[in-house]
Amino acid sequence: MSANTPAAAPAKSKKMLVIIIGVVLLLVVGGGGAAFFMMRSQGGDEEGGAPAARKEEPKVAPTFLAMENMVVNLADPGGDRFAQIGITLELADAKTSEQVKLYLPTIRSGILLLVSQRTSAELLQREGKEKLANDILREVSRPLGYSVPSERARARSRAAAEEDGEDEDRPARRRAEPRNPVYRVLFSSFIIQ
Known part of the structure; x- marks a missing residue:
């Protein structure tokens, strides 16, 4: 019985190592896929030619x-x-x-x-x-x-x-003046x- 104990320990540690590597790979692939879908839903996919969403400047208190x-x-x-x-x-x-x-x-x-x-x-x-x-x-x-x-x-x-004949609801075209x-x-x- 004592001869079987050392052989069983390396088998369990190999299984545990495989499980840990599998979980890490799953997290990496899953995180990359989630990031891809998030960017795509925000208009950032490059294949469709849609422009990326323009980031607005944060509002500053007056x-x-x-x-x-x-x-x-x-x-x-x-x-x-x-x-x-x-x-x-x-x-x-x-x-x-x-x-x-x-x-x-x-x-x-x-x-x-x-x-x-x-x-x-x-x-x-x-x-x-x-x-x-x-x-x-x-x-x-x-x-x-x-x-x-x-x-x-x-x-x-x-x-x-x-x-x-300009529509009142449409903003008038003006020269670009600083605000x-x-x-x-x-x-x-x-x-x-």
């Missing part, structure tokens, strides 16, 4: 720059109405925030001039506030070298598109007295 509140006399008859306005700018990144800070005195002056030309009746309406926000966006973008079309210019381009890093103008406070 930077917000709060400006000091401004008190402005309004253009109402008698000159006894004023507005206190708090503005926060939504910007692309911290670099843009630093650029805006460099031009802040010019921007504040332009905003004060814009608001002082409005009447309380205009600013009490939602449309008046939206128009003011668009004008402020243009005023903030100008020193950075970006242009924002005025409401009149947008209306003209819509009218021209209608005359040309304005000043996304929006937000009002943090808006008091008219």
Whole structure:
């Protein structure tokens, strides 16, 4: 009996080695096949000529720059109405925030001039506030070298598109312009007295 024991041990270890190699091969082949099917389902197969899915840039949280509140006399008859306005700018990144800070005195002056030309009746309406926000966006973008079309210019381009028979749902073809890093103008406070 003692002579049979050493021969049985090498047979068991060979079986175990074969099983381990089989499992490893199965994992390698199975993993490669799974990767192939995953890439194919994402449009990455090269045989069909389908382009690989374009990776989108990860979204970066915008930077917000709060400006000091401004008190402005309004253009109402008698000159006894004023507005206190708090503005926060939504910007692309911290670099843009630093650029805006460099031009802040010019921007504040332009905003004060814009608001002082409005009447309380205009600013009490939602449309008046939206128009003011668009004008402020243009005023903030100008020193950075970006242009924002005025409401009149947008209306003209819509009218021209209608005359040309372009579909309104289809985006208009434009020259490739860099995207304005000043996304929006937000009002943090808006008091008219």
